[in-house]
Amino acid sequence: MAVRDGKMVKCSLCNKSAVIHLSYANSSLCEKHLIHSVERRVKRTIREYKMLDGAKHIGVAISGGKDSQVLLYILHKIAKPMRIKVTAILVDEGIEGYRDKIIPEAKKLTSDLGVPLEIVSFKELTNYSLDEIMKMQKNQRGESSCTFCGVFRRYAINKVAKMLKVDRLAIGHNLDDMVQSYMMNILRNEDLLFRFKPIGGAIEDERFVMRIRPLFRIPEKEIAVYAVLKGFKSVFVECPYVNEGLRPMVRDFVNSLESKYPGTKFKILQNYLEVSKKISDQFYSSEEGKKINSCSICGEPTSSSVCKTCSLLSKLLRKE
Amino acid sequence: MQCTINGKKDYFTFSGQVKELLQKLGINEQIVIVKVNGKIVTELDKVNDSDIVEIQKVILGG
Ligand SMILES: [Zn+2]
Numbered sequence: 425m426a427v428r429d430g431k432m433v434k435c436s437l438c439n440k441s442a443v444i445h446l447s448y449a450n451s452s453l454c455e456k457h458l459i460h461s462v463e464r465r466v467k468r469t470i471r472e473y474k475m476l477d478g479a480k481h482i483g484v485a486i487s488g489g490k491d492s493q494v495l496l497y498i499l500h501k502i503a504k505p506m507r508i509k510v511t512a513i514l515v516d517e518g519i520e521g522y523r524d525k526i527i528p529e530a531k532k533l534t535s536d537l538g539v540p541l542e543i544v545s546f547k548e549l550t551n552y553s554l555d556e557i558m559k560m561q562k563n564q565r566g567e568s569s570c571t572f573c574g575v576f577r578r579y580a581i582n583k584v585a586k587m588l589k590v591d592r593l594a595i596g597h598n599l600d601d602m603v604q605s606y607m608m609n610i611l612r613n614e615d616l617l618f619r620f621k622p623i624g625g626a627i628e629d630e631r632f633v634m635r636i637r638p639l640f641r642i643p644e645k646e647i648a649v650y651a652v653l654k655g656f657k658s659v660f661v662e663c664p665y666v667n668e669g670l671r672p673m674v675r676d677f678v679n680s681l682e683s684k685y686p687g688t689k690f691k692i693l694q695n696y697l698e699v700s701k702k703i704s705d706q707f708y709s710s711e712e713g714k715k716i717n718s719c720s721i722c723g724e725p726t727s728s729s730v731c732k733t734c735s736l737l738s739k740l741l742r743k744e
Numbered sequence: 745m746q747c748t749i750n751g752k753k754d755y756f757t758f759s760g761q762v763k764e765l766l767q768k769l770g771i772n773e774q775i776v777i778v779k780v781n782g783k784i785v786t787e788l789d790k791v792n793d794s795d796i797v798e799i800q801k802v803i804l805g806g
Contacts, residue, residue, distance in 0.1 A: 445786035
């Protein structure tokens with residue numbers, strides 16, 4: 425193997441073997457320089473978007489996947505010297521053979537870092553696990569598992585965040601997530617552009633905790649390599665519902681575009697940031713944007729009379 | 745070459761760039777980490793028949 429060293433790709437910053445090639449930047453990085461570069465870019469994003477200005481307590485939504493592990497690790501590193509408290513929040517959707525594998529890993533990482541971990545389950549919040557919801561949906565042309573999961577996760581995380589009195593809620597969305605969400609938003613002609621902004625939330629309201637996405641400019645592969653280099657486990661546990669829905673197709677499409685035209689993902693992200701800013705400025709100056717209701721069933725903030733969680737749940741119960 | 749893809753071991757003949765290997769297998773380089781003889785490499789690195797290659801899908805989740 426040593427004899428093959430001459431053929432190995434070298435880091436653009438030093439002479440060590442590269443662990444990643446960044447085609448959008450036409451450079452390659454070794455282990456040390458990739459870790460350094462990811463951390464530096466996250467710090468820059470936090471500073472540029474003033475994500476932690478005035479923050480006292482950050483809730484970090486963790487799924488057990490690589491993105492949230494990396495997010496928790498880096499945020500903990502940044503928050504500690506700033507004396508900002510960090511708490512990890514894990515939502516247990518109730519997916520057999522998936523979550524039960526991930527929870528021990530989440531416990532290990534949080535205890536290694538000395539970060540408290542708060543676990544909340546769909547079952548305790550809605551009386552149903554995701555498995556039970558999907559069983560009830562069988563033989564019906566219902567919503568996809570990812571729709572239920574997404575809506576309930578947001579609801580659960582928001583609930584716990586308020587209970588813990590966190591003033592920031594950090595989400596592990598990376599560049600690929602942002603780009604896929606934007607593309608899906610276009611393909612479905614949905615009106616959810618604010619939902620994944622780098623900072624902020626669907627509706628800016630004191631009843632919602634401010635969401636921050638410090639990884640939103642980091643490509644997913646770089647996060648994956650970072651996670652492997654740091655030795656984070658459970659990177660390879662796949663959600664059994666993963667193949668449902670449009671996202672995998674969009675992901676493959678965007679990835680093949682990126683391979684052929686490096687930098688495409690960043691261009692799509694830039695377009696999203698510009699478009700969403702225009703739409704959001706327009707929305708908040710409109711009458712509709714000024715009135716935010718409380719859900720008539722659960723009291724959570726919503727832009728209509730019943731929030732999306734309660735309307736999905738009641739649709740489900742009617743089918744029973 | 746011994747090539748393990750997502751934990752499944754396989755043997756075939758290949759010599760060239762990792763990128764070409766992935767193309768041949770129909771795998772996009774952005775969703776996998778490739779290790780050659782236990783070390784993470786880039787898609788521009790070269791492999792030959794005496795190498796032990798590991799391809800692991802790392803981009804998961806819905
Ligand atoms: Zn280097």
